[in-house]
Amino acid sequence: MSIETTPASSPDPEWDKLVAGLSGTADSPLLQKTDDTPVNQPDLLGDMPLTPEWVRTSAGWRTRTEVGRVNSTRAFRRWVRRQNTEHGHTAQIFRGVRRTFLWIQGTEGVQVATARREVQQAQADYKAAKWGHDKRLIPGPEKQKRRGEMEKAFAGSVTAMTKYKSTRRDARTRRAIRGAFALSPVAAAEGAGLYLAGGTGGLIATGATFAALALIGRRTTGGEVYTDRDAKFGDTRKLTDTMLTHVYQNARVINTDDTLSLLTPCTLTADGQAWEVIFDLPSGIPTKKALTAKEAVAGALGVAVQQLNQGRGDREGRIRLRVSLNLPFTGKPTPGPLLAVESVNLWQAIPMGVNLRGQEVSTSWVERSGLFGGEPGAGKSAAANDLLLAAALDPTVSLYLCDGKAGADVTPFEQIAAMYDTDGDPERLLEILQHIWDVEIPRRRTLAKEHGSRKLTAAMAAKDPRVNLAVLLVDEWSSYGAAADRKVREELERLLRLIVQQGRALGIITLCATQKPDSDSVPTGIRDILSIRWAMRCLTPQASDTILGQGYAAAGHNAQDILKSQRGVGIYMDGEKAEPELTRGYYYDDDEVTLLLDRAYELRAKVGTLPAGAVSLADQLRALGDDHANILAALVDAFDVRSDSEGRPVEWLPGAVLIEYLAASGMDVSADALGRLVVRTEEDKVKRAWEGSRVFGYPRSRVMATVRDRFGLGE
Structure with a gap:
């Protein structure tokens, strides 16, 4: 028998073609790319198909070294304790x-x-x-x-x-x-x-x-051999295949003679914070059995329930397991990404928080509505701010904000909100809902018909500036219901239900937040059609189910398991068919909220989408781009800057003072030109006392009358 070889001078053309194809394909699964090696390096033989790329980076090695050091220390301590036994x-x-x-x-x-x-x-x-x-x-x-x-x-x-x-x-x-x-x-x-x-x-x-x-002498007299099979993950901080099977056997999920079928090896995550594995349960065992045994599995692993996260795989009987080395989400919150952007397009997905894997959770709110719930102090307002601040940074979005608990959560948004209620007044809420139903929805429905569609889309918004989104926040509906009489309460429920049902396709996003979303706090007919759910810390499994839906707590998604130290953390479900996952919302402190809202105000002022009440009369005049409007704007400012002891603008100023202010503003206006612009009556032309002498001047009322007559603006 002989072995044929290819001479070095005559390489195999087929092999060269294969190597060239693999090396030139950036999407090839065999190509290996790391942070330390930014250039793709071919792994032609696929020696490391299950090795994550981060392992081959310096950060990966440091992470694994640190975990290995901890495991070595704990192993030595177990060895010392073992010496006093017959297995010593x-x-x-x-x-x-x-x-x-x-x-x-x-x-x-x-x-x-x-x-x-x-x-x-x-x-x-x-x-x-x-x-x-x-x-x-x-x-x-x-x-x-x-x-x-x-x-x-x-x-x-x-x-x-x-x-x-x-x-x-x-x-x-x-x-x-x-x-x-x-x-x-x-x-x-x-x-x-x-x-x-x-x-x-x-x-x-x-x-x-x-x-x-x-x-x-390894075996005892009874024939027993020492094994760390009974060691728990909480003691070793290392997850092994045999340990995993033993855990689910002890938790009574599988029988003692059954084994798990691992689809991936037990791998330490890139950040070194958890172990992850995907496996199949033995044939005939449903996924729900493992999910409902969360406490038993955590006990068998020797970790807190909060460190264990089981998720459904892509088919029945498949589990995605993550075991954190420490309690997740107990450190400082992740800085919000909105701080680094100038503006937001709400037609696109916006960041809502970070999941257990450190990945950003983004949600598209177009044609969606949401329900956030949890006990007081769980972080509902901070979670709602993720949507509200993103909507504020989109200058085309209209904000309708209602706070039933009369708190200060939406007060910073007043200057850019189209309508708002911060007093928990049911009559004001009724006025806002009535405006949306009588004005916003008909206008949007007409726009959709003009574009030949039943709903408003991002493509329409790119072509037609009249097409925009609107956000309606109703915080603590139960407070409004308790303060309203029966007829007002019924009308509020009717309007809110219609807005949620019909406004969804017309670009109206509804968000309800409450401490416990039962039939008293949010009507059942409304709660069931709110698609996005976020269950913060709850006191009972029933309260968690009222947010996520019936049966989720029994399936292992119980917001009662969230610790008080995990503020801003909740079980997030992005849509009706989405799998719930533990997510920590981004947190913006008061200074950051003020910074973002100032930026939002500037954006809206620049494009002219500020509410009429939020834009000063002077700014409205300057926005017209007319020379006379600019002069009148400076005159209005002149009266405003000279306020009385109670903070109200003065009612009369000398003409010389006004001309001097105009000159300081860069406007060369003579006394005659000012008299022709602001027409006074004979009574207005009477001299008045000013700083020890009597001079001619202009009353503020004549300036405001000129603004109304010429441009239709003002008080």
Whole structure:
């Protein structure tokens, strides 16, 4: 048989073509790219198909080294505790010595003892036969018979003694051979160690001898072998395949003779904070059985329930398991990404928070509505701010904000909100809902018909500036219901239900937030059509189910398990068919909220989308781009900056003061030109006292009248 080889001068063209194709394809699964090596390096043979790329980076090595250091420390502590038991290495060495001695002694001792017993018996028989022969009164024939028996017993005694000596000599020889066989490696190791490395070598050889004896004595007298199979993840911080199967067996999820089928190895995540694995349950065991046994699985792992996260795989019976090394979401919150952007397009997905894997959770709110719930202090307002602040940074979005608890959560948004209620007034809420139903929805429906569609889309908004989104926030509906009479409450429910149902396709996003979304706080007919759910910390599983839906708590998604230290953390479900996941919302403190809202105000002022009440009269005049409007804007500012003791603008100023203010504003306006622009009555032209003298001037009312008459603006 011969082996064919390809000469170096004639490479295989097919192989070269394959290598070139793999090296030039950036999306090839065999290409390996790391932070340390930004250029793709081909892994043509696929040696590391299951090794994450981050492992081959410096950060990956540091992470694994740190986890390895912790595991080594804990392993050493377990080894120290183990020494006091029968599985300790001292006990193993003694058992090894004893078993080695017994092996050297062998079973020949039984044969020697048997031969000795035979000698003793033969000698006793000989003595008895001799005593019978030595009797003098026995007749001759009998005497002769007994003599024969004596000689026979003597021959047997001699034979037994010979056999005994042979057996004893053979036993000694065998024991010597086994002893030499057992001790020669020890002697050879000691001699070689002393010869090669002196005393250090001798110590090494002695250690090797002890290790060999400990290995021989590894099994106890009962045949048990030490194993860390019973060690829990909470003690080792390392997840293994055998541990995982043992855990689900102890949790009564699978039978003791069943095993899990791992689809991925137990792998430490890139941030070094958790272990992850995907596996299939044995055939016939539903996913729900594992999800409902969350407490039992956590107990078998030796971790807190909050450290365990089980999720459904892409099919029934498949589990995605994540076990965190520490309690997740207990450190400082992640800085909000809105701080780094100038504006937001709400037609696109916006960041809402970070999940357990450190990945950003983004949600598209177009044609969606939401329900956020949880006990007081759980972080509902901060979670709602993720949507409200993003909507504020989109200058085309209209904000309708209602706070039933009359708090200060939406107060900072007043200057950019189209309509708002911060007093918990049901009549004001009714006015806002009525405006949306009577004005916003008909206008939006007309726009959709103009574009030949049943709904408003981002493509329409890109072409038509009249197409925009609107956000309606209703915080603590139960407070509004408690303060309203029956007729007002029924009308509020009717309007809110219609807005949620019909406004969804017309670009109206509704968000309801409450402490416990039962039928009293949010009507059932409204709660059931709110698609996005976020369950913050709850006091009972029932409260968690009222937010996420019936049965989620029993399936392992229970907001009651969230700790108080995990503020802003909740079970987030992005849509009706989305799998709930633990998510921590971004947090913006008061200073950051003020910064973002100032930015939002500037954006809206620039494009002219500020509410009429939020834009000063002077700014409205300047936005017209007319020279006379600019002069009137400066005059309005002149009256405003000279307010009285109560903060109200002064009602009269001398003409010279106004002309001086106009000049300071960069406008060269003469007294005659000012008189032609602001027409006064004869009564207005009367001199008034000003700083010890009487001068001509202009009343503020005439300036405001001029603004109304010329441009239709003002009070």
